Amino acid sequence: MVSLLVQKYGGTSVGDADRIRAVADHVARTRRAGNSVVVVVSAMGKTTDDLIRLAHEVSGKLPPRELDMLLTSGERISMSLLCMALADLGVPAVSFTGSQAGIITDTDHTKAKILEIKPERLRKAIADGYVPVVAGFQGMSTDRNITTLGRGGSDTTAVALSAALSADFCEIYTDVSGVFTADPRVVTKAHKIPRISFEEMLELAASGGRVLALRSVEFARNYMVPLHVRSSFTWEPGTWVTEEDPQMEQPVVSAISHDTSEAKITVREVPDKPGVAAKIFLAVADAGINVDMIVQNTSVEGFTDISFTVPRLDIAASLAAANRIAQEIEAKQVISDDQIGRVSLVGAGMKSHPGVTAKMFSTLANEGINIEMISTSAIRISCVMRQDVVERAVIALHEAFEL
Ligand code: ADP
Ligand code: ASP
Ligand code: MG
Helix, strand or coil: CCCEEEEEECCHHHCCHHHHHHHHHHHHHHHHCCCEEEEEECCCCCHHHHHHHHHHHHCCCCCHHHHHHHHHHHHHHHHHHHHHHHHHCCCCEEEECCCCCCEEECCCCCCCCEEEECCHHHHHHHHCCCEEEEECCEEEECCCCEEECCCCCHHHHHHHHHHHCCCCEEEEEECCCCCECCCCCCCCCCCECCEEEHHHHHHHHHCCCCCCCHHHHHHHHHHCCCEEEEECCCCCCCEEEECCCCCCCCCCCCEEEEECCEEEEEEEEEECCCCHHHHHHHHHHHCCCCCCCEEECCCECCEEEEEEEEEHHHHHHHHHHHHHHHHHHCCCEEEEECCEEEEEEECHHHHHCCCHHHHHHHHHHHCCCCCCEEEEECCEEEEEEEHHHHHHHHHHHHHHCCC
8 A cells, every 4th residue: 555654854864964865765765665755854963053053143133034034944955955865866856945835834933833734736746756855844924924833843844744645644753763761861771662642742742852842743633643753873663652542551650751941930929819810921921932830829918929931042021021010910029040940750641540749759859859840730740840950850750660
């Protein structure tokens, strides 16, 4: 049976000329096995980081429209080079920017959301026997500007295209051999998980396990696109991200993730009356900032403290919004803390196994680690702590839960 697959190659996978030729070779082999392939590529190696650094060197402002225009150039380099390497192997290939591939986004520069995909050009290229190679992480907004989808957004391009083209599945090629029980760069004993549910992967991606971008997992779950996360260095079978198998017993804890990219904002001595929280978070949301964890202390003599976490990049904007509201509601002051980190346990089996939280807290206590904030979902427990103890916490929890 002929399958249609989407293959996405991350930055390290197309990091230099040899890597690009190796990827071309794999695409050619996939075709020879009788499949149709659509390829999505990231920018080579650290190109995106280098471009951001360059932008900072020329400007203190970084107008978002121009930043997007700059960053999308990284993916253009890899898409055209890969098509050239494929041409050498006799594989007809044609490159498309996000806009040419019909990816329409909203107008929120640097973190645009895909609204619609018009994949006619890609369909025609496939029907004509070409391999379309699409620049990841980008699209064209409803007001016809070039946008990017947020860091790691090539995953989202790949999964969204898989859904739009009704691909049989989507392969995410990266520099590790799959989704591990913890970041293998932090826990050397972490091991590959052969299969994980969309729900667990969503929680992992949302809590810092950067192997898949959060938005890509949302697309995969909503459109039922099976994902295969695997290595472009060994090409061995990796991790399948699919629907939960109701026949199978779910592990209590499947994986541990960590995130050191957030900061904490605290609004102190907020008058404890209806409507104040709504005011604060409306202002933050209006500034386009994604709030993650929220904690409100018990009220003492009519006043309370409200703390929340935001991406560290958004500290200045969050402080500005919170300060404005603090004045209006007569809160005492707003402070920020950029030295926090978050460690999370994720596992579908938590739903039916009490005691996981207690074990997590006592493991951290034994390590002398202070917990500053806590949040839970049905299948996740997260603790905020000092940033410099995060790796120690991950290693201790990995050991304690025998992952
Ligand atoms: P790419 O450039 O291919 O998109 P990323 O750097 O975005 O690659 O994602 C792969 C990295 O994710 C790995 O190198 C690894 O350090 C990190 N990572 C974090 N958590 C996990 C996890 N649970 N399993 C596997 N990799 C993880
Ligand atoms: N090149 C972009 C980034 O570094 C997108 C991606 O790699 O997915 O974030
Ligand atoms: Mg990535």
